Amino acid sequence: MLLNAIKTKQLNDRRMKLLITGINGFVAQHFLRFLTLNDKSFTILGISRSKQMIDPDSFPELNLTIQQADLLDKSKVGEIIKNFRPDFLLHLASVSSVGHSWLQPLESFVNNTNIFLNLVEQLRIENIPCRILSIGSSEEYGIVTTDDIPITEKCKLNPISPYAVARVSQEMISEIYHKGYGMDIVMTRSFNHIGPGQKDVFVISSFAKQLAKIYLFPDLEKKVVVGDNSIIRDFIDVRDVVKAYYLLLKNGVSGEIYNICSGNGISIKDVLEKMRKLIGIEITIEENKKLFRKNDNPVIIGNADKIKNSLKWAPNIDIDQSLTDIIDWWKIQLKTI
Amino acid sequence: MLLNAIKTKQLNDRRMKLLITGINGFVAQHFLRFLTLNDKSFTILGISRSKQMIDPDSFPELNLTIQQADLLDKSKVGEIIKNFRPDFLLHLASVSSVGHSWLQPLESFVNNTNIFLNLVEQLRIENIPCRILSIGSSEEYGIVTTDDIPITEKCKLNPISPYAVARVSQEMISEIYHKGYGMDIVMTRSFNHIGPGQKDVFVISSFAKQLAKIYLFPDLEKKVVVGDNSIIRDFIDVRDVVKAYYLLLKNGVSGEIYNICSGNGISIKDVLEKMRKLIGIEITIEENKKLFRKNDNPVIIGNADKIKNSLKWAPNIDIDQSLTDIIDWWKIQLKTI
Numbered sequence: 001m002l003l004n005a006i007k008t009k010q011l012n013d014r015r016m017k018l019l020i021t022g023i024n025g026f027v028a029q030h031f032l033r034f035l036t037l038n039d040k041s042f043t044i045l046g047i048s049r050s051k052q053m054i055d056p057d058s059f060p061e062l063n064l065t066i067q068q069a070d071l072l073d074k075s076k077v078g079e080i081i082k083n084f085r086p087d088f089l090l091h092l093a094s095v096s097s098v099g100h101s102w103l104q105p106l107e108s109f110v111n112n113t114n115i116f117l118n119l120v121e122q123l124r125i126e127n128i129p130c131r132i133l134s135i136g137s138s139e140e141y142g143i144v145t146t147d148d149i150p151i152t153e154k155c156k157l158n159p160i161s162p163y164a165v166a167r168v169s170q171e172m173i174s175e176i177y178h179k180g181y182g183m184d185i186v187m188t189r190s191f192n193h194i195g196p197g198q199k200d201v202f203v204i205s206s207f208a209k210q211l212a213k214i215y216l217f218p219d220l221e222k223k224v225v226v227g228d229n230s231i232i233r234d235f236i237d238v239r240d241v242v243k244a245y246y247l248l249l250k251n252g253v254s255g256e257i258y259n260i261c262s263g264n265g266i267s268i269k270d271v272l273e274k275m276r277k278l279i280g281i282e283i284t285i286e287e288n289k290k291l292f293r294k295n296d297n298p299v300i301i302g303n304a305d306k307i308k309n310s311l312k313w314a315p316n317i318d319i320d321q322s323l324t325d326i327i328d329w330w331k332i333q334l335k336t337i
Numbered sequence: 338m339l340l341n342a343i344k345t346k347q348l349n350d351r352r353m354k355l356l357i358t359g360i361n362g363f364v365a366q367h368f369l370r371f372l373t374l375n376d377k378s379f380t381i382l383g384i385s386r387s388k389q390m391i392d393p394d395s396f397p398e399l400n401l402t403i404q405q406a407d408l409l410d411k412s413k414v415g416e417i418i419k420n421f422r423p424d425f426l427l428h429l430a431s432v433s434s435v436g437h438s439w440l441q442p443l444e445s446f447v448n449n450t451n452i453f454l455n456l457v458e459q460l461r462i463e464n465i466p467c468r469i470l471s472i473g474s475s476e477e478y479g480i481v482t483t484d485d486i487p488i489t490e491k492c493k494l495n496p497i498s499p500y501a502v503a504r505v506s507q508e509m510i511s512e513i514y515h516k517g518y519g520m521d522i523v524m525t526r527s528f529n530h531i532g533p534g535q536k537d538v539f540v541i542s543s544f545a546k547q548l549a550k551i552y553l554f555p556d557l558e559k560k561v562v563v564g565d566n567s568i569i570r571d572f573i574d575v576r577d578v579v580k581a582y583y584l585l586l587k588n589g590v591s592g593e594i595y596n597i598c599s600g601n602g603i604s605i606k607d608v609l610e611k612m613r614k615l616i617g618i619e620i621t622i623e624e625n626k627k628l629f630r631k632n633d634n635p636v637i638i639g640n641a642d643k644i645k646n647s648l649k650w651a652p653n654i655d656i657d658q659s660l661t662d663i664i665d666w667w668k669i670q671l672k673t674i
Binding site for chain 1: 411439442443446447450451454455458461493496497498499502505506509510513514516517
């Protein structure tokens with residue numbers, strides 16, 4: 001409460017400083033769009049590992065600076081934290097593909113868990129009263145029983161991929177830094193995001209790209225390659241996700257974990273059929289066993305009552321709208337190649 | 338099973354190669370003594386981060402080589418694994434003090450979790466059929482309810498210190514590498530070890546040192562400084578621990594987790610009184626609140642039925658014997674200063 005009082009006072013005096021990691025990523029882009037529309041009050045420092053970075057001028061209404069840094073570099077992280085002294089940290093940097101984590105488990109672990117640990121440790125050492133949003137994943141739940149569906153935050157964690165292990169480790173670190181050092185950390189378990197701009201290593205974006213190609217180039221074979229399309233997921237539009245992140249940064253309860261999900265489950269197969277109808281083409285579907293993951297979760301559907309009840313958040317964009325926007329986005333990308 | 342068959346064949350052909358990390362440490366010293374008495378068949382490579390290393394000639398009956406390496410250095414780990422190609426890995430390297438982990442949480446995490454990850458990842462990349470013993474800790478259980486005592490391996494993990502979080506992360510990584518990549522990993526949750534040679538950052542060793550000093554130097558103030566001495570722990574002699582490690586390396590079931598404990602709980606206060614009586618002096622006890630840990634577990638007592646039943650292991654050294662040996666060890670150390 002003292003911390004909030006200090007922040008409220010500061011808010012009257014100066015602009016709040018927001019540090020966003022993973023600024024080049026899919027979620028960060030949508031978060032910046034959300035701020036452009038809803039809250040231009042922050043001084044924002046965006047960090048990206050990649051040297052090819054977004055142009056801050058694409059968000060002319062925001063007070064945004066971009067810096068290149070590898071968050072595994074402790075001294076660089078120290079420098080950023082000491083110089084910028086953030087009031088808020090939105091930690092979006094992540095290697096978030098489950099499939100990739102099986103190929104590069106060490107890279108996945110360090111670029112989720114260790115980069116987060118480097119950030120919170122520097123904030124602790126510098127004693128900076130920063131509200132941190134630690135992003136977790138529905139993958140943390142792993143294999144759940146039918147009784148656990150829809151999954152609430154109380155469900156036992158049972159991670160079954162390197163990526164999921166990295167996210168559970170990050171969450172345990174968050175809890176220790178909150179309980180042990182009194183740091184102001186809010187945690188999420190975010191379910192599968194979809195939306196325009198997502199990389200095609202993620203299933204829905206991959207389908208949309210393949211369908212848009214078939215639509216635009218009629219000479220191509222009308223075939224879509226899929227992995228295990230029986231699995232059921234809870235897809236949520238990234239624009240609803242970033243609204244939740246904003247509300248959690250502002251009003252989430254410190255030390256608490258929040259599911260961010262739609263509450264609806266749909267099989268990969270049914271999503272593909274929805275998209276096919278939306279784009280209006282006929283296709284054949286080819287299963288590629290190589291795309292099947294080890295130990296995949298058959299069903300993940302979340303329960304978002306906690307964030308709905310405490311922060312008056314609710315998803316606004318239904319799956320048909322999301323899919324339409326994703327297909328349209330790919331049509332534009334493919335036309336301009 | 339195939340792996341075991343291959344190993345059995347190799348066993349007939351050549352000496353098995355055993356990689357031991359943390360070779361300078363308390364547990365490794367006792368493990369080497371155990372091998373000297375019981376099994377001299379291994380070619381052993383010992384790794385230590387410290388440049389001041391044990392002399393292999395202190396174990397003249399073993400085929401032991403020592404090498405200095407920081408296990409956080411991935412390329413160095415790669416080199417060691419590629420060159421030595423171990424059949425067995427006993428991973429003892431650890432920054433294992435809970436108290437220290439609150440002071441240096443990042444150091445504690447990387448020097449438990451990341452060093453382990455670097456080792457198993459290199460073994461995976463090189464496709465080496467190595468039996469790995471991943472050492473965990475009773476601290477992983479965290480705060481448990483009275484109903485959970487004595488704690489079995491099925492008890493929910495609830496880590497409440499940075500050290501405990503690092504150990505749970507290591508265990509999750511072990512499970513993923515076993516289930517996802519088929520690697521041959523056996524895991525322990527080892528309870529508080531005691532024994533001659535332990536550093537005095539650990540409570541029993543610290544008491545023994547203070548008592549031995551008072552005994553040897555009658556002019557000193559007869560005062561022992563303690564932290565929260567009401568907490569109850571399951572102490573097990575390190576010589577019983579290393580016997581369990583040997584049996585687990587040889588015959589533990591891959592993918593399984595084993596408690597290593599005495600099954601008996603005793604308060605810190607009662608241990609101190611036992612030691613005072615053994616050494617035969619009067620003392621005053623001073624509580625130092627600075628030595629109280631954040632969120633300490635009030636009671637930890639383990640259940641060792643799993644390892645007892647499956648490997649015919651049982652602790653042989655009772656606590657009075659352990660304490661006598663520890664006091665005697667300190668008397669010798671202090672006399673020779």
